[in-house]
Amino acid sequence: MPHGQLLVERLREAGFAVDKVEAATGGVVAVAGLITLQDGRQVFAKTLRGPETDVFAVESTGLAELRAGGGVNTPQVLCASPRLLVLERMRPRRDAPDFWEQLAHMVAALHTSTVTDRFGWHRDGWLGRMRQDNTWETDGHTFFAERRILRWLPEPLVEAAFDPADRRALERLCTALPELVPSQPPCLTHGDLWRENILATGDGAPVLIDPAVSCTWPEVDLSMLWCSPRPPAAERFFAAYREIAGLQEGWEERMPLLHLRELLSTIAHGDDDWGAAEAVRKTIAPFRRSGGG
Template identity: 45%
Template sequence: MNTLWKSLPSDVVPDVVDAEPLSGGAVNDVWRLTLADGRAYVLKGSVEAPPDLFPLEAAGLRALHERAGIRTPQVFEVSAHHVLMEALHPRPDTDEFWEAAGRTFATLHTVRGDRFGWDTDGWLGLLPQENGWADDGHEFFAEHRIRRYLREPKVRRALEPADLAGLERICERLPQLVPTSPSVLNHGDLWRANIVADPAGEPVFLDPAVCWMWAESDLSMMYCCDPPPDRFFRAYEEISPLPDGWRDRMPLLHLREHLSVLAHFGTYGDTVARVRDVVRTFS
């Protein structure tokens, strides 16, 4: 990583005096670079990343900001191996912050699309996120968020034939399980670790995997993965009310994340058990 930041243009990051490792998940290295004049940047990179991963991440951040007006990090440089962004602040764990984050997230979901998908495939971790266009959200979720992962070798090794058959039944039953909803702009990978704060303490959204999809599918990550206080969801509904029963559907719509974990890491923690719980409940 030292070589990586030394390869950046000297007029962008001259005189790095400190490099602090940050949490970057299981895929990338992330560092906070401090310059001699006190300026700070965040450098996220990996020599193993697919060549379009960071350019697509930067494009996703730009889409969230330009289309929905929500705060995302300013990007200073992007290449096949890194993205250089503004350094931000840790997220304050206060009721006021979570309410602001809920309202901001809801604002994102007021931006409507006319189809489901995106104009290019993206990445979720180190595996492609398929975003092929569909006119029907149930078809899109079945094909590109469930069946897409059932082809992955690690998923097929982790799950038994009965599990796979149950997931296929869920795909067929989606129109009965999830109410028809419009396509809206999705962050695509939003959980609490992907929310930080700007200098004024307002929410900033990181690491998107953007697409046009249901609001509920986007919300499921926040609800099921280390959820924030309920004030977040109440504030969200002030801006963008959800259909009755949405909380009951969150585990179903979170299937994408469980299957992605299995596709990356194979049998991991209680992920297989969680998939089986969803199959028992919804198939």
């Protein structure tokens, strides 16, 4: 079924009177579009091909928790069902220093106001098309090792991308995490905080979409922005965040390590066409032993 037709069919099933569909770009998982309704309103909608899952219920819950628990601007959810998610329309962001500074204030407030004593979340989530294991854990190094790095190694495309020496190096890195990452209390995190998930409200304020929430180290959110391509104006985000929330010494050096989850997920999804596997190998290189053992 063509892209627009599938979305229109599911919108009409949910009671939305559709006038026009403009296909959305940038996403790799959902069939999505900007929808003009017959009453003139515009909304954003997406659906998935294949079996029904709880992906939209999890996304809706994550958006609500970011808003209620952390004061984050998120779109209003108009419909969340196993077949369809409909959100209020957001606007493109402005890539100006003042916008990124506003975002820093919002993310810092999220991280500092939601500090807790456990890592995980009350339900598993999704990262793209794959489950995100959010089982509760009291130790952050164990949580990050088992739920965010080693969890990806059995995925077929990850197995194919790395040889046994690479996998042993990843395991050694996980063992060394207590020496590499200083202890930090967990907080509620967006979980997929890269530039494409940052939009703007009608009045230009930052708004976040497409979360993969969990309670974990706040630096995990920062690593998504730091290690993904970003506009020059985004440098103001890191300076402002540091002024507001503070950052422990060596945070820049930890960014590639904390980004491993995203790189491994990219490979597992079959999207490694920009060098994710090589980026992983660069990060784990200090943990390879001579002779590959």
